Amino acid sequence: MSSTEQGTSSAAPAEPTTAPESAAAPEVPESFYYVHGKDKVVHKVSAGALQHSALIHGMISNLGYTEEQAKANPFPFENIDGDILQMVVDWCNQHKGKPTPPEDTNLPKQKEKLFDLVLAVNYLEIKELLTYCCKQVAMMVKGKSPEEIREIWMIPTDAEDEAAEKEAKKRAGKEAAGETAAAAGDAK
Amino acid sequence: MTDLREELRKCLETYMICMFLEILTMDIYKLLKKLFETPPKVIIPIFELPWLARKHIISKLPIEEIIHFSFISEECKDLVRDLNLKPDKISIKIGSSDATSSIEYYEDKLLMLRFGTRYKRFQFQKSLIPSSILFDTDEQLAERIDRSDMSLRDWIIHFMDILKCENLEVSFSPLSSLINFEYTRKTFEGLAVDTLKIDNCSYEYYKLAIQEFQVICFYACSTS
Structure with missing residues (x-):
């Protein structure tokens, strides 16, 4: 596995303003975790940034993952493309310990990646980022005609849906018939 | 000899002009292409997204747009119904x-x-x-x-x-x-x-x- 560390390698420890109780106590060094996507490139992310993802946060708190363990075994997200994971990690780092503003200007601008980004964010359960992404997707059709919406969101017509359903039923029927024939052949 | 030299000079000149014109036309072509090229349409196959993400997207639309969306297909109508x-x-x-x-x-x-x-x-x-x-x-x-x-x-x-x-x-x-x-x-x-x-x-x-x-x-x- 290639271990090109990216992300918060230069990230500062948690700001004292976000955790006032830590001001009195001796400063605890921030822990870092490691994640990788489909491209196996490992991203180093601080625990504070990972708080945004309910999935990863749950994995850390439920599995009791230590920093050392995490370094040896980065969280694998094989279903997320490397560049998409990079975007998500960047966003988490930018919003680490900060309240998320109602209008986010740090969102990735490439709309072509929006579909994959929504999938990734939904999987990682990053609520705020999902809200922003969904808003962007929703705004793509605002003021558009039904035909335009159909085109942008690839919505099949009712007739197309029916035809696809019939086709699927036919295929399922054929497969079932094939299976019963094979079972009968085995019995003989 | 001078004739040959003159001929060569003329050839070179013509070649240079041709090259210059070619570069110019290429640049103009590129410029025009950039000016009139429409950006690729972004397509989001909404029904290939997970149910929760789909619901989230529709809920971000204003109510009139949601009503509008409900008329597109039966599947769209179901999605609006899911918004509860x-x-x-x-x-x-x-x-x-x-x-x-x-x-x-x-x-x-x-x-x-x-x-x-x-x-x-x-x-x-x-x-x-x-x-x-x-x-x-x-x-x-x-x-x-x-x-x-x-x-x-x-x-x-x-x-x-x-x-x-x-x-x-x-x-x-x-x-x-x-x-x-x-x-x-x-x-x-x-x-x-x-x-x-x-x-x-x-x-x-x-x-x-x-x-x-x-x-x-x-x-x-x-x-x-």
Whole structure:
């Protein structure tokens, strides 16, 4: 596995303003975790940034993952493309310990990646980022005609849906018939 | 010798000019391509997204756009139903200020649809099909939806379906008598009206309304 560390390698420890109780106590060094996507490139992310993802946060708190363990075994997200994971990690780092503003200007601008980004964010359960992404997707059709919406969101017509359903039923029927024939052949 | 040199110089010159022109045309071509090229259309196959993400996207649209979306296909209608918008009630006013009918969607009064007001004359008496629908929030939306094939009854049923709301409130006003009662009767036939409000109607109209609507709640204000 290639271990090109990216992300918060230069990230500062948690700001004292976000955790006032830590001001009195001796400063605890921030822990870092490691994640990788489909491209196996490992991203180093601080625990504070990972708080945004309910999935990863749950994995850390439920599995009791230590920093050392995490370094040896980065969280694998094989279903997320490397560049998409990079975007998500960047966003988490930018919003680490900060309240998320109602209008986010740090969102990735490439709309072509929006579909994959929504999938990734939904999987990682990053609520705020999902809200922003969904808003962007929703705004793509605002003021558009039904035909335009159909085109942008690839919505099949009712007739197309029916035809696809019939086709699927036919295929399922054929497969079932094939299976019963094979079972009968085995019995003989 | 000088001739040959001269010839070579001329050839070189021509070659240079050709090269220059080629570079120039290439640049112009690139520039024009950049100027007139339309950016690639971004396509998001919404029904390939997980259910929660899909629901999230639709919920980010304003209510009028959600209604618009519900007309695109049965699958879209199902998705709107999944939003569980469930308003307290759907209020239908028969005969409002300019003798039209309206549907009001109650959830902070986000949406009001008026039927038959576009041409400032009443359109319902002859037919159950409204010739125009006006969304108070966005007039252009009515043009985009273009469902002149739907009657007021169809609209009410569509609203009850997609908003998962069974609470209908029907209000009559002094201007209701301008609307043929037969039309009103046909519009609400078989629909469970939850609340009936009668405000300042003639006694005959009041009687008709009471006979026709079997309701749970009934409010009457000074009938003449």
